[in-house]
Amino acid sequence: MKQVISFVLNGDQMELEVEPHWTLLYLLRERLELTGTKSGCESGECGACTVLVNGKTINSCIFPVMEIQGTTVTTIEGLAKPAGELHPLQRAFIEHGGVQCGYCTPGMIMAAKGLLDENPNPTEDEIRHALAGNICRCTGYAQIIEAIKAAIQTPA
Ligand code: FES
Ligand code: FES
Helix, strand or coil, X not given: CCEEEEEEECCEEEEEEECCCCEHHHHHHHHCXXXXXXXXXXXXXXXXXXXXXXXXXXXXXXXXXXXXXXXXEECHHHCCCCCCCCCHHHHHHHHXXXXXXXXXXXXXXXXXXXXXXXXXXXXXXXXXXXXXXXCCCCCCXXXXXXXXXXXXXXXX
């Protein structure tokens, strides 16, 4: 039976009917057509589906939709400014080769945003630790780490 939930999504107040068995990933991609958040393993292992809930990184593929009641959810679509200006992390990933096929990129950027919001000047070890749950099959990770280090230096 559907239930109504309310939450803030990328700055917009939402009130939606959902099925309690849905995941947050299903709601985002299949119901709201926010396909920037990717679906990979769907078992909490790859990080492709990473978004922020109340500023914390979570794997939306295993996050029950009912748990977003009253929260603030941020997805990759919420990072660029309304006029389209990219977030410093997005620019840095492009400029430092942190994007190849791009499938891991939204999750990587959201994991990095979660880290930088909490710790604006992380060490390389802290960056690597924050990204430990995010798998990339293309870049070898070095460019991703470089991109995040560069974004630390760039004002938002
Ligand atoms: S799709 Fe969610 S962790 Fe892989
Ligand atoms: S850029 Fe292809 S999986 Fe990371």
